Amino acid sequence: MMLETRKLNKTYGQNIALTDLDLKVPNGIIFGLLGPNGAGKSTFIRIINQIIDADSGQVLIDGMELSPKHISQIGYLPEERGLYKKMKVWDQMLYFARLKGLSKSEAKERIHRWLSKMEMLTWRDKKIEDLSKGMAQKVQFISTILHNPPLLILDEPFSGFDPVNAGIIKDEILELKKQGTTVILSTHRMESVELLCDQVALINQSRKILDGTIRAVKNSFRPEVYSVSLEHLKKDIPAEWSAKVVDGVWSFTLPLSGKSPNQLLGELMTYGEIVRFEELVPSMEEIFIHQVKSMQHG
Amino acid sequence: MDKIWLVIQREYLSRVKKKSFLLATLLTPLIFPAIMGIFVWIALEEKGNQSLRIIEVVDESKLFFLESSEQYAFSFSDRDPEEAKDLVKKGDRYGYLLIPAINLKDPQGIVYYGNENPNMSLISYLESNLKKKIEEQRLFEAGIDPKIITDVRTSVDIKSITLDQKGGEKVSDATVNYAIGFLAGILIYMFIFIYGTQIMQGVIEEKSSRIVEILVSSLRPFQLMLGKIIGIAGVGLTQLLIWIVLIGTLTTLVTGYLGMQMPQEQAMELANMEVGAELPSTEMGEILQVIQGIDFVSIVSTFVFYFLGGYLLYGALFAGIGSAVDAPSDAQQFMLPVTVPLIVAYMGLFVFVLQDPNSTTSFWLSVVPLTSPIAMMGRISYGVPFWELALSMSLLILGFLGTTWFAGRIYRIGILMHGTKPSYKTIWKWLKSSH
Numbered sequence: 001m002m003l004e005t006r007k008l009n010k011t012y013g014q015n016i017a018l019t020d021l022d023l024k025v026p027n028g029i030i031f032g033l034l035g036p037n038g039a040g041k042s043t044f045i046r047i048i049n050q051i052i053d054a055d056s057g058q059v060l061i062d063g064m065e066l067s068p069k070h071i072s073q074i075g076y077l078p079e080e081r082g083l084y085k086k087m088k089v090w091d092q093m094l095y096f097a098r099l100k101g102l103s104k105s106e107a108k109e110r111i112h113r114w115l116s117k118m119e120m121l122t123w124r125d126k127k128i129e130d131l132s133k134g135m136a137q138k139v140q141f142i143s144t145i146l147h148n149p150p151l152l153i154l155d156e157p158f159s160g161f162d163p164v165n166a167g168i169i170k171d172e173i174l175e176l177k178k179q180g181t182t183v184i185l186s187t188h189r190m191e192s193v194e195l196l197c198d199q200v201a202l203i204n205q206s207r208k209i210l211d212g213t214i215r216a217v218k219n220s221f222r223p224e225v226y227s228v229s230l231e232h233l234k235k236d237i238p239a240e241w242s243a244k245v246v247d248g249v250w251s252f253t254l255p256l257s258g259k260s261p262n263q264l265l266g267e268l269m270t271y272g273e274i275v276r277f278e279e280l281v282p283s284m285e286e287i288f289i290h291q292v293k294s295m296q297h298g
Numbered sequence: 299m300d301k302i303w304l305v306i307q308r309e310y311l312s313r314v315k316k317k318s319f320l321l322a323t324l325l326t327p328l329i330f331p332a333i334m335g336i337f338v339w340i341a342l343e344e345k346g347n348q349s350l351r352i353i354e355v356v357d358e359s360k361l362f363f364l365e366s367s368e369q370y371a372f373s374f375s376d377r378d379p380e381e382a383k384d385l386v387k388k389g390d391r392y393g394y395l396l397i398p399a400i401n402l403k404d405p406q407g408i409v410y411y412g413n414e415n416p417n418m419s420l421i422s423y424l425e426s427n428l429k430k431k432i433e434e435q436r437l438f439e440a441g442i443d444p445k446i447i448t449d450v451r452t453s454v455d456i457k458s459i460t461l462d463q464k465g466g467e468k469v470s471d472a473t474v475n476y477a478i479g480f481l482a483g484i485l486i487y488m489f490i491f492i493y494g495t496q497i498m499q500g501v502i503e504e505k506s507s508r509i510v511e512i513l514v515s516s517l518r519p520f521q522l523m524l525g526k527i528i529g530i531a532g533v534g535l536t537q538l539l540i541w542i543v544l545i546g547t548l549t550t551l552v553t554g555y556l557g558m559q560m561p562q563e564q565a566m567e568l569a570n571m572e573v574g575a576e577l578p579s580t581e582m583g584e585i586l587q588v589i590q591g592i593d594f595v596s597i598v599s600t601f602v603f604y605f606l607g608g609y610l611l612y613g614a615l616f617a618g619i620g621s622a623v624d625a626p627s628d629a630q631q632f633m634l635p636v637t638v639p640l641i642v643a644y645m646g647l648f649v650f651v652l653q654d655p656n657s658t659t660s661f662w663l664s665v666v667p668l669t670s671p672i673a674m675m676g677r678i679s680y681g682v683p684f685w686e687l688a689l690s691m692s693l694l695i696l697g698f699l700g701t702t703w704f705a706g707r708i709y710r711i712g713i714l715m716h717g718t719k720p721s722y723k724t725i726w727k728w729l730k731s732s733h
Contacts, residue, residue, distance in 0.1 A: 049515040050515070051511070051514045051515055071515070071516060076511075076515045078511040078512060078515075081508065082508035082509035082511060082512060083507070083509060084503075084507070084509060085507065087312065095304065095308055096512065096516070099304055099513065099516035099517060143512075
């Protein structure tokens with residue numbers, strides 16, 4: 001399912017939550033929605049879920065205006081998880097699945113299938129308040145995807161999971177993607193972004209600052225600086241490179257300064273033997289922090 | 299529509315299935331008889347255990363004679379006041395009553411001394427006895443035989459008959475009507491408060507546990523609110539129905555059992571005691587006639603209408619309040635606009651409606667939607683003109699549509715607001731905002 005927003009605006013009284021937000025989420029990818037707290041991510045997600053309306057702008061799903069019939073095609077895992085404490089696992093899942101429009105028999109069959117897949121069948125008659133936090137999170141996750149939504153919106157899906165269960169959830173997300181589900185992943189955890197996401201968008205102070213594939217985003221932030229290590233020097237290294245020596249290996253960083261990497265490499269070869277020649281690519285986390293900070297100061 | 303139905307089912311089943319619901323439903327009808335039973339038992343027990351209390355009476359004019367009862371014995375003497383007081387202090391006497399030589403036209407100076415605070419029943423027993431004696435004495439002095447007075451005492455009982463428009467006559471009785479209005483009004487008042495609070499708590503639970511975020515991604519907030527209100531109404535109706543069946547069966551069983559157990563004479567005696575010795579069969583028959591004269595079908599159907607109408611009207615407001623706050627303790631500040639009209643209706647029921655069902659105040663109380671569910675029940679058994687009933691009912695329907703719309707606008711924004719303590723001003727803003 002393809003999602004597109006055009007010039008989405010939303011204000012709450014004096015607070016501007018979204019400003020002219022244009023986003024394009026292609027079909028069948030995992031799309032990372034990044035941004036600090038209060039950037040407008042939750043507002044965006046709530047608009048897609050038709051919990052609130054935008055002040056202006058368009059939301060298109062597969063080219064069609066967002067409407068109530070899309071509710072059953074979207075799965076939503078909010079950041080603040082919520083289940084009825086006194087309800088049993090089975091009843092809870094049945095309720096959520098039926099609210100999303102599944103028939104009773106269909107819902108029951110799918111719940112059974114998911115519970116056995118996750119080895120949770122013995123938990124079906126337990127009340128939520130008797131479950132561990134991780135277990136409750138799993139129940140919540142399954143409840144979100146029971147109706148096989150072609151568009152899945154996950155807000156911080158890994159919070160509250162131990163590494164083993166986080167791994168299970170990650171595999172499930174990748175499996176869903178393989179089946180053609182479009183996933184919007186809102187998170188602060190950059191390592192999961194680099195691992196899972198095909199594309200990202202960074203939102204800050206109600207505006208989109210950048211978007212694109214991870215590779216493209218990273219490329220656009222390449223400082224064009226290389227990290228170099230040499231040994232067996234043939235001639236002296238210029239002092240302004242401020243190289244450090246450890247065990248006869250000279251290490252320093254060097255900007256391209258208009259040359260191509262190959263030209264730079266050729267030049268370096270005249271100084272000695274190349275041990276390492278690597279471009280300094282920023283991590284998503286560095287880009288994220290850099291961008292957010294530069295906006296605060298700018 | 300399907301989704302509202304799902305919400306109704308969940309709200310209903312999750313409450314009805316609880317053990318506490320079963321317990322409350324089964325025990326509540328037994329609580330009042332049980333409390334009464336305990337009181338009667340304690341009173342009997344006390345009477346049995348009490349030793350006779352002796353009261354020293356010093357009657358200086360020698361005019362009075364007090365008959366001893368089961369609890370109190372009176373010992374007359376000419377003891378010196380100090381001596382009599384000592385007897386009380388030592389515990390030889392329960393109390394000491396001093397009747398000085400008094401002017402019968404203005405009896406002053408009668409004093410009771412006791413170790414403990416005298417109970418009301420003793421004092422009133424003494425007062426009424428002395429009063430009777432003084433009156434008799436004065437009649438005697440005036441040359442009238444006290445027997446004549448007893449003879450002259452008459453009991454008047456007016457039989458009231460209501461003429462209806464079709465020319466029929468119906469025996470009515472203010473007491474029966476009063477009782478019906480009283481019970482129905484209180485029942486509606488309690489129902490609105492108990493179940494309104496449940497709605498509010500349910501909304502706060504969903505809001506504070508953030509379930510609502512998932513729910514409103516599946517259905518509209520208004521559907522969620524309506525489903526909750528209707529589901530809980532179902533719980534209340536179920537409870538009411540169980541109570542009616544339970545009380546009905548219990549009454550039948552108990553009366554049947556008593557009828558079997560008691561010999562015919564004793565049963566007669568009991569009936570006579572209750573109704574008054576003079577008119578055993580006729581009065582009983584009259585009450586039956588009155589009860590038969592009451593149009594129960596119309597009373598029950600109007601009761602159900604106002605029961606539901608009042609609940610829906612206030613239920614929406616309770617839902618609105620619940621959505622605006624994060625915790626039940628924050629709800630207090632918004633409860634005032636809801637509790638005040640309820641209490642006005644409740645007080646109005648006793649002060650105006652039941653006293654004079656056809657007064658102007660009673661009319662307005664039973665027509666204004668916020669008070670009509672309770673006030674109208676006070677009037678209904680006396681008979682209400684059709685147009686007034688129609689006006690009151692249509693205003694109530696408009697009223698609950700109004701409060702539901704009003705609460706819905708607060709609800710859709712309130713349930714998504716966390717961590718802010720709203721004021722009336724912010725709620726007013728929510729009300730006006732488009733979304």
